[in-house]
Amino acid sequence: xxxxxxxxxxxxxxxxxxxxxxxxxxxxxxxxxxxxxxxxxxxxxxxxxxxxxxxxxxxxxxxxxxxxxxxxxxxxxxxxxxxxxxxxxxxxxxxxxxxxxxxxxxxxxxxxxxxxxxxxxxxxxxxxxxxxxxxxxxxxxxxxxxxxxxxxxxxxxxxxxxxxxxxxxxxxxxxxxxxxxxxxxxxxxxxxxxxxxxxxxxxxxxxxxxxxxxxxxxxxxxxxxxxxxxxxxxxxxxxxxxxxxxxxxxxx
Numbered sequence: 001x002x003x004x005x006x007x008x009x010x011x012x013x014x015x016x017x018x019x020x021x022x023x024x025x026x027x028x029x030x031x032x033x034x035x036x037x038x039x040x041x042x043x044x045x046x047x048x049x050x051x052x053x054x055x056x057x058x059x060x061x062x063x064x065x066x067x068x069x070x071x072x073x074x075x076x077x078x079x080x081x082x083x084x085x086x087x088x089x090x091x092x093x094x095x096x097x098x099x100x101x102x103x104x105x106x107x108x109x110x111x112x113x114x115x116x117x118x119x120x121x122x123x124x125x126x127x128x129x130x131x132x133x134x135x136x137x138x139x140x141x142x143x144x145x146x147x148x149x150x151x152x153x154x155x156x157x158x159x160x161x162x163x164x165x166x167x168x169x170x171x172x173x174x175x176x177x178x179x180x181x182x183x184x185x186x187x188x189x190x191x192x193x194x195x196x197x198x199x200x201x202x203x204x205x206x207x208x209x210x211x212x213x214x215x216x217x218x219x220x221x222x223x224x225x226x227x228x229x230x231x232x233x234x235x236x237x238x239x240x241x242x243x244x245x246x247x248x249x250x251x252x
Contacts, residue, residue, distance in 0.1 A: 018054065025052035029061070037074020046075060050088035059095040062088060066103055079111055083119035091159060093128045121149055122156040133157065133166045140192060141176045143183050150188055154195020169198040170205060174212075186220040193226045199234065201241050206234040 028049035035042040053062065062085045064070035065077055075081070086107055089100055108120050125136035139145055140153045163169075173196055180189050198205060209231050216224065 021052045021054055025049060025054070025058060028052060032072050032075070039074070042072075042074055046072075046081075047084075050084055053088045053092055056092065056094045056096070059089050059092040059100070062086075063096075063099060063103065066107075079116075082107060083111075083116070083123070087119075087123050087126045087156060090123045090127045091162070095128075118148060118152045122152040125153045126156040126159075128162065128165060130165050134168070137166070137169070137172060137196060140196060141180065147185075147188055147191070150191055150195075154191050157195050158199065163198075163200065166198075169196070170200070170208070173198050174208060177212075181218060181220070181223070186222050189220065190222045190226050193223055193230070197227075197230050199230065199237075201234075201237045203238065206231065206238060209234065 025048075028045045031045040032042060032049060035045065050062075053059065061070065065072070065085060066082060068077075077085070086100075086104060089095060089103070104120070104123065108116065110116075111119075124132055127133075136153050136157055140150055140157075145153070180192050184192065197209075209227065212219075213224070213227055213231060219227070
């Protein structure tokens with residue numbers, strides 16, 4: 001499941017990433033049907049199958065699971081699993097949007113608990129559209145957002161390979177960061193950083209983060225540690241991409 005590792009997914013070019021993602025999804029779908037029903041292994045491959053959905057036909061597979069037209073032995077479509085499936089569907093760029101919205105509205109109507117509302121909020125952040133990404137970012141920065149809402153938004157906002165949906169993120173993140181430190185608790189600020197920092201494999205982004213860390217002024221320890229971890233990931237990614245461009249065999 002190396003495609004789920006941040007550095008691997010970042011340094012690969014879009015065509016390579018797409019090819020590996022498609023192959024892994026096919027393997028995951030097969031594993032769901034051949035592994036012992038209800039086993040831990042089957043549940044892990046369920047997560048892999050959802051995280052690698054990228055094609056319209058993958059969205060159709062999810063739709064059939066939600067409507068009961070298709071079933072996976074040992075994996076009942078319980079409420080939490082339904083929300084997981086909907087979030088994966090939201091991330092597919094070429095989905096049938098009207099069909100997706102109908103399914104989402106039906107789920108929101110069926111599950112009006114606090115947990116259901118947070119799941120719907122997470123899906124709004126996961127959606128493969130620039131407008132949805134911008135709305136999620138602005139809500140996360142606002143002073144009105146609760147911590148639980150922030151966690152939902154941050155946990156679903158980013159996905160490696162979808163950076164084209166938010167080319168504005170780098171500038172907006174660094175512009176909003178001082179306000180986030182001022183207005184939010186340390187835990188909230190750390191959550192914001194984890195979910196919304198614009199990961200890339202570019203020297204410029206790494207340089208901006210290095211400057212921020214070198215200054216370090218007013219950054220709480222918990223937030224500083226998150227930024228340090230991101231910096232390490234950025235630098236690792238840049239090294240891997242350079243090796244790839246130089247024709248080296250990259251292993252992880």
